[in-house]
Amino acid sequence: MATFLLELVSPEKLLLSRQVEMATIPAEEGEMGVLPGHSPMIVALRGGVIRVRENGAETEKLFIAGGFAEVSPERVTILADEATPLANLSRTASERRLAEAEAALQEAVSEPEPKRDAAYARVQALRTAVSVAEAA
Structure with a gap:
């Protein structure tokens, strides 16, 4: 299956940088699914959960307190105000x-x-x- 590079950056460090099949992000307007080839955009994010899908299954869930996402057909870069894996929250x-x-x-x-x-x-x-x- 096609993939894209997902990067999640918080003020402290780079939390995630890898190829994924899909990411669901908490956009200000509502949940937004991103797949490879997505139209380019910059999106404001609200506090919520980022869900990552790899190999046909949800592999990771992270809480973010807000931020921005830059989406392109090959890459999504999320600049989060704060980010924590749900297992550590x-x-x-x-x-x-x-x-x-x-x-x-x-x-x-x-x-x-x-x-x-x-x-x-x-x-x-x-x-x-x-x-x-x-x-x-």
């Missing part, structure tokens, strides 16, 4: 971070709209993290 730590983000959102009520929007996006991303966390 702690529900307890995610719940703590969500509580902190919700408090920050309450404080941002009187802030300019871009700052409120960023705080709200952070809360939404961490709600997703809590719901998909696989570690204790």
Whole structure:
């Protein structure tokens, strides 16, 4: 089956760089499947899960807190604000971070709209993290 190069980069390191059959990414407008030969585009990402398919099966799932993806027919490069394999994502730590983000959102009520929007996006991303966390 045809493949494309998927690269996932976080501020800390390159997390993934390999040929895959398909990737599902959490675009701002909704889940987006990417296959080899996809039309070129740049996509804003929301907090969610990247699903990777290789050899006909889902092989990897990673939580991202947002970012951007550059898609071309032969390659997808994801620049994530934060990225963690679901197996390493702690529900307890995610719940703590969500509580902190919700408090920050309450404080941002009187802030300019871009700052409120960023705080709200952070809360939404961490709600997703809590719901998909696989570690204790």
